[in-house]
Amino acid sequence: MKISDAYVIVTSPGRNFVTLKIVTESGTYGIGDATLNGREMAVVAYLEEHVIPALIGRDASRIEDIWHYLYRGAYWRRGPVTMAAVSAVDLALWDIKAKAAGMPLYQLLGGKSREQVMTYAHCTGRDIEGCLAEVEKHVKLGYRAVRVQAGVPGIPTIYGVAKREGERYEPADAELPAEHVWSTEKYLNHVPKLFAAVRERFGDELHVLHDVHHRLTPIEAARLGKAVEPYHLFWLEDCVPAENQESFRLIRQHTTTPLAVGEVFNSIHDYRELIENQWIDYIRTPLSHGGGITHMRRIADLAGLYHVRTGFHGPTDLSPVCLGAAVHFDTWVPNFGIQEHMPHTPETDAVFPHDYRFEDGHFLVGEAPGHGVDIDEAMAKQHPYKRASLPVNRLEDGTLWHW
Ligand SMILES: O=C(O)[C@H](O)[C@@H](O)[C@H](O)[C@H](O)CO
Ligand SMILES: [Mg+2]
Incomplete structure (x- = not known):
């Protein structure tokens, strides 16, 4: 070997x-x-x-x-x-x-703990109505869980919302970082209305998630968590930047809204206090950033001791190789929660042939030896690298903020 x-x-x-x-x-x-x-x-x-x-x-x-x-x-x-x-x-x-x-x-990891892997879809709209239309579409496609993000009146561009209605959301949309504007006040006043509208239209059973993308301070996150309790979110994601794990103590003291964190983490040490103090409910690090299977299963095992479950990052900027391995991990891991699913383009799927399948809101693992994803190198060559940057975010007065 x-x-x-x-x-x-x-x-x-x-x-x-x-x-x-x-x-x-x-x-x-x-x-x-x-x-x-x-x-x-x-x-x-x-x-x-x-x-x-x-x-x-x-x-x-x-x-x-x-x-x-x-x-x-x-x-x-x-x-x-x-x-x-x-x-x-x-x-x-x-x-x-x-x-x-x-x-x-999944067999090598210990075999199946479940038959299928529940996923959540992204539903975004320029306004609440636009977002509800996307939720409707995804519920019809079979999703049991949706992440909702909507434009906020008075903020020209907002995280997670595609530039044009119906288009895919792509954060790395310019060669050099685009500049976004942010207002915490406008966001906090508006976003609970979105969850109220989703519950009113779709009832109690649908799992509803939301990504704050690190934009609040701990006390603001506590206010949001409390305000949305009546709409019983599946999770509130990345509500504060998490370099300071202590921030979550304050948030947790104020709200029963479940918290997810970690798509930018890459080590068990980023999680240790969060997990051991039971300040969070879901870990988000993808296999391709958290040290692969070897390290992520250690994090998942630590999490399991404290009733913390997995909810792996799954945006289009992780390749089908990462997603395919995640479907195996999700099929095996005892403390599975949910898997993010942002469908890749047909061009991407063609470069990375794979045997995981999507059906009725869930991923089904394949039976091919290995993680079941390959790369067509000849086709890969036809798509040369293009520099692309994530945006930056500024408050209305120009202060550089968290993106
Ligand atoms: O929850 C998510 O899916 C994420 O927040 C992504 O959309 C990130 O912004 C992206 O992965 C950055 O590269
Ligand atoms: Mg996120």
Whole structure:
């Protein structure tokens, strides 16, 4: 099982994706997702210059040892660029191990804990009516859970809402960062009306989620959590920037609205106080940023001790490789909550053939050995990299704010 070759493939079928391919002497290969939206080429350099040369000749079956070699061995631990690179190696090695065992990845992890994986869809509108129309559409498609985001009167652009009605939402929409404007006051006054309207129109059973995208202070998040309690959200996501884990103590003291966090985290240490103090309910880190299967299952196990469940990040800026591995993880992990689902474009799906299926609001895992996702390298070449940046956000007086 010696690693004989490894290389990075950058492709842009509508948006940028970075994929690591690891090949063994026997010809068995595995692939991992190394995409870090808006910072793609930093991970490419990290892999090509510092990781790949040290991988060649190593035993691909020693996943645990290679993980620590790349994490401890680098001296410079953690961080999104390092961890995206480590994750890609880890996902590719688990793919190889499962292929060599002739098993779908979920079997190697311990087998099925459930038959299907519940997902939530994005429903966004320029205003509340527009958002309700999207919810209606997604309920008809079979979704049991929807994330609702709507424009706020007086704020020209808002997180999560597509530029034009009916278009897909793509945050990295310009070569250099676009500038958005934000008003916490306008948002806080408006957003509870959105949940009231959703409950009024769709009743109590639909799971309703919302993403604050790190824009509030703890006391503002507490106010929002309290205000939306009558609409019993499935979760309120990223209500504050979370470098300071203590912030969640204050929010938790004020509200019973469930809290999700962690799409920008990449280590168990980012979560430790949050989980051990039972300040959160869902962990969001995707496999491609949280150290792959090896590290994310440690985080999930820690979370499980405290009744915290998984709710993995699943936007279009994670490739089908990450999503495919997530469907295996979600099928196995005992403390599963929900999986985000933002459908990839047909061009992306064509570059990454896969055997997970979407049916009636759920993902169904495939039975092919490995994680079930491949890359069509010839097709990938037809879509060259294009620089794309995430936006920045400013308060109405010009102060740079959290995006
Ligand atoms: O909950 C989500 O899906 C996220 O917040 C994304 O939409 C991020 O903004 C994006 O992944 C940044 O690259
Ligand atoms: Mg989010």
